[in-house]
Amino acid sequence: MSIFDLIFNKITYDIGIDLGTSAIKVALKGKGIVYNEPSVVAIKNRTKQILAVGLEARQMIGRTPSGIIAVRPLRDGVISDFDSTEAMLRYFINKVNHEYSQSIKIPRPRVVIGIPSSITEVECKAVIDAATSAGARKVFIIEEPMAAAIGSDLPIEDASGSMVIDIGGGTTDIAIISLGGIVIDNTMKIAGDEMDQEIVNYARHKYNILIGEKMAEDIKIAIGSAYTLKKEQDMNMRGRDLISGLPKNVKITSIEIREALHKVLNRISDSAREAIEKSPPELLSDLVERGVTIAGGGALLAGIDKYFQEKLHLPIQIAEDPVNAVARGTEKLLESIQLLEKVQLSIEDLI
Numbered sequence: 001m002s003i004f005d006l007i008f009n010k011i012t013y014d015i016g017i018d019l020g021t022s023a024i025k026v027a028l029k030g031k032g033i034v035y036n037e038p039s040v041v042a043i044k045n046r047t048k049q050i051l052a053v054g055l056e057a058r059q060m061i062g063r064t065p066s067g068i069i070a071v072r073p074l075r076d077g078v079i080s081d082f083d084s085t086e087a088m089l090r091y092f093i094n095k096v097n098h099e100y101s102q103s104i105k106i107p108r109p110r111v112v113i114g115i116p117s118s119i120t121e122v123e124c125k126a127v128i129d130a131a132t133s134a135g136a137r138k139v140f141i142i143e144e145p146m147a148a149a150i151g152s153d154l155p156i157e158d159a160s161g162s163m164v165i166d167i168g169g170g171t172t173d174i175a176i177i178s179l180g181g182i183v184i185d186n187t188m189k190i191a192g193d194e195m196d197q198e199i200v201n202y203a204r205h206k207y208n209i210l211i212g213e214k215m216a217e218d219i220k221i222a223i224g225s226a227y228t229l230k231k232e233q234d235m236n237m238r239g240r241d242l243i244s245g246l247p248k249n250v251k252i253t254s255i256e257i258r259e260a261l262h263k264v265l266n267r268i269s270d271s272a273r274e275a276i277e278k279s280p281p282e283l284l285s286d287l288v289e290r291g292v293t294i295a296g297g298g299a300l301l302a303g304i305d306k307y308f309q310e311k312l313h314l315p316i317q318i319a320e321d322p323v324n325a326v327a328r329g330t331e332k333l334l335e336s337i338q339l340l341e342k343v344q345l346s347i348e349d350l351i
């Protein structure tokens with residue numbers, strides 16, 4: 001470690017960030033996850049002035065006047081709006097400094113950011129540039145399945161195979177890891193957002209009712225499932241009748257939502273099967289013994305472990321605190337700079 005880094009360690013914080021499509025999670029070295037807020041930014045249309053970030057901005061979705069828009073700066077795990085992403089990162093870096101400073105600290109941290117493993121050179125550079133512009137003095141990029149594996153306490157440095165399926169909002173990262181590197185990567189831009197959209201489509205086609213993304217997500221969280229439930233559930237679905245244009249309330253069941261999610265889940269399981277088929281026999285034998293770890297928000301879908309066990313014929317376990325697995329992994333890497341330097345992703349790796 002250089003003298004420069006030793007000095008900065010005394011006057012700034014190190015931060016780990018899970019830069020997700022639907023949520024941004026911020027971990028502070030030695031303190032764990034300190035923020036978990038939606039990846040949403042509210043801006044003025046004409047001046048591009050930032051009005052709100054995170055929870056406050058999410059509450060504005062669908063409720064803003066014509067001069068204000070609430071945007072999600074990331075789509076499918078990559079930056080779609082650079083300025084909004086920079087503003088969001090700056091907001092959280094400054095918020096950490098303001099709320100957790102017990103002495104004189106300056107907002108120039110080292111930042112570890114988890115991103116999808118399918119990211120391109122241009123997209124990777126955009127993430128680094130956004131974090132640097134937001135105030136980071138040094139940016140480390142780590143692939144999300146690697147961070148999820150570390151956050152789930154998998155032995156990634158061993159000469160044996162570990163498999164992770166990280167189902168986020170914009171991407172599902174599927175990886176088989178051994179000796180500190182990703183041996184097989186089968187990332188796809190199909191995840192939680194597509195599940196929500198399938199629920200929207202189901203409501204439109206079956207009930208002629210238009211519901212919003214937030215309503216679809218609430219339904220998925222409340223009664224969504226990947227496998228038959230012991231006791232099926234139902235809830236009220238509120239939206240606009242496409243025929244009359246008036247508000248409409250319909251009771252929908254967990255059986256119907258499972259039917260709506262079937263297409264997305266099948267595509268994820270097919271991609272996981274492809275990754276397994278590509279793996280060397282030695283690693284495959286490890287997976288038969290060790291199984292597959294499910295992380296990300298999608299891991300909370302009821303019965304998803306039974307679903308994948310039936311589809312992949314391997315033992316399945318849900319990561320401890322799956323939603324925060326990537327963020328926890330970034331924090332652990334901040335505690336072990338040697339491991340961080342070993343597993344970080346450089347732009348040269350993408351060329």
